[in-house]
Amino acid sequence: MDGTGRLAIGKLAKHTGTNAETIRYYERMGLWAAPPRSAGGYRLYGTAHLKRLSFIRRARMLGFSIGEVRTLLRLADERKRPCAEVRVVAKTHLTDVQNKIADLRRMEQVLEETVARCAAGGSSHCALIDALYQDGSSDRDVTASRVEPQRRKRHGTAQGFVSRSGFVR
Numbered sequence: 001m002d003g004t005g006r007l008a009i010g011k012l013a014k015h016t017g018t019n020a021e022t023i024r025y026y027e028r029m030g031l032w033a034a035p036p037r038s039a040g041g042y043r044l045y046g047t048a049h050l051k052r053l054s055f056i057r058r059a060r061m062l063g064f065s066i067g068e069v070r071t072l073l074r075l076a077d078e079r080k081r082p083c084a085e086v087r088v089v090a091k092t093h094l095t096d097v098q099n100k101i102a103d104l105r106r107m108e109q110v111l112e113e114t115v116a117r118c119a120a121g122g123s124s125h126c127a128l129i130d131a132l133y134q135d136g137s138s139d140r141d142v143t144a145s146r147v148e149p150q151r152r153k154r155h156g157t158a159q160g161f162v163s164r165s166g167f168v169r
Contacts, residue, residue, distance in 0.1 A: 005046060005047070006035075006036075006038075006044035006045060006046055007044065007045045007046075007049075007050070008038075008042050008043070008044065008045075009023055009024070009042070009043050009045065012045045012049070012050065012053070015050070016050070016053055016054065016057065018053060018057060023053065026053070026056055029066050029070070030070065031052070031056055031066070031069060031070060031073060032049060032052050032053075032056075032073075035049055052073070055072075055073065055076065056069055056073070059072055062093075063093065063096075063097060064089075064093055068089055068093060071089055072086065072089060075089075114128045114131055115128070
């Protein structure tokens with residue numbers, strides 16, 4: 001910290017293990033107010049910024065989106081700290097995480113089944129390559145299928161696999 005108890009962005013980044021560009025990004029996203037600047041134009045961060053950055057980093061490590069972090073910060077800034085509202089945000093996020101885990105388990109199962117079919121590895125026929133070439137119109141064991149647009153947007157999944165049982169994989 002300088003003589004006024006302020007950190008330049010490089011020192012804040014080093015102190016918190018956060019990239020300086022990420023710190024600037026959080027400022028652009030409105031997660032905190034712009035810090036005062038030195039006479040030379042450098043951002044100078046104080047204790048409040050350090051605490052807020054720690055909050056943001058922990059929330060992001062838990063997978064909260066920037067919008068969810070913004071909501072949590074707004075709620076944290078309120079004197080009454082409405083726990084019921086925080087719970088709603090956290091519960092919604094928990095449900096998203098649980099859905100992602102379920103999706104990953106289904107992907108794992110499909111990959112395990114496909115790898116098992118390739119276990120011998122002696123032939124030129126490869127079940128995984130065949131599955132990846134599927135266009136979704138055949139009735140084979142594994143075919144490509146679109147994931148509904150909202151889920152695709154939320155989870156970043158462009159396409160999934162569907163087994164004969166109809167599960168998105």
